[in-house]
Amino acid sequence: MDRANSLKSGRRKGGRRPVARIELPTDTVSLARYLIGRLLVRELPEGVVSGRIVETEAYVVGDAAGHAYRGMTLRNRSLFLERGRAYVYLAYGSSYMLNVxxxxxxxxxxxxxxxxxxxxxxxxxxxNRGAERLRDLARGPGRLAAALRIDRRLDGLDLCCEGPLWLGRGDDEAADIGRSTRIGITREAARLLRFYLRGSPFVSGPRLLNE
DNA sequence: AGTGCGATTGACT
DNA sequence: GTCAATCGCACTA
Known part of the structure; x- marks a missing residue:
């Protein structure tokens, strides 16, 4: 690796360097695994909020549980963009969900x-959350979005460059990744498309499902 | 125009 | 453990 480059990135706090799109796996399942351990960075007027991604779910091509299953609509069109863009939607009338x-x-x-x-x-x-405990701040997709103040205005945003919301490389440490069924869906419920950082207390969902 | 339904959460028994 | 809130959106007519 280029020496000047590695010094420069090494100086960045917490591996806060954007993920290049070329580094993102094109395949959805590979991307879901890849994102475990990466950083999610939110830049707000009051300051920077960031965290390590510890849990993801893949919504693959032809997946009846996925929002893109019935084709493109005004709501889900961001899912059809190049990889590495934000798809944000409102679930249950109160919780925003962030997708890549x-x-x-x-x-x-x-x-x-x-x-x-x-x-x-x-x-x-x-x-942002009206909550204290570190463990509960971003455990669950709706809580995560609330903590980072993510809403539909960020829909379609490119997450591969620094801006209001972006993906950072993190430490590049090899993560111990577990796998389970997805949470809160009825269709295609048996598929093992949820991934999480094993042993992390910041992971949501029933612990019993964890492999 | 009307209807049904969530990729959830927080309050409560 | 159970359950209702809440509302944008897709679907039917």
Missing amino acids: SSEAPGIGAGVLIRALEPIEGVEIMQR
Whole structure:
């Protein structure tokens, strides 16, 4: 690796360097695994909020549980963008969900980001959430979005460059990744498309499902 | 125009 | 453990 480059990135706090799109696996399941251990960075007027991604779910091509299953609509069109864009939608009238688009342009698929281990901006997260406990700040997709103040205005955003919301490389440590069924769906419920950082207390969902 | 339904959460028994 | 809130959106007519 280029020496100057490695020094420069090494100086960045917490591996806060954007993920290049070329590094993102095109395949949805590979992307879901790849995103475990990466950083999610939110830049707000009051400061930077970031965390390590510890839980994801893949919504693959032809997946009846996926929002893209019945084709492109005004709501889900971001799923059909190049990989590495934000797809944000409102679930149950109250919780926003953040996804990363996957596959090639024109193909509707993505990865739901379900939980974060808070790293920076804990106090801002606490204010956004109206909650104290570190463990609960971003455990669950709706809580995560609330903690990072993510809503539909960020839909379609490119997560591969620094901006209001972006993906950072993190430490590049090999993660011990577990696998299970996805949470809260009825169709295609048997498929093992949920991935999580094994042993992390910041992972959501029933522990019993964990492999 | 009307209807049904969630990729959830928080409150409560 | 159970359960209702809540509302944008897709689908039917």
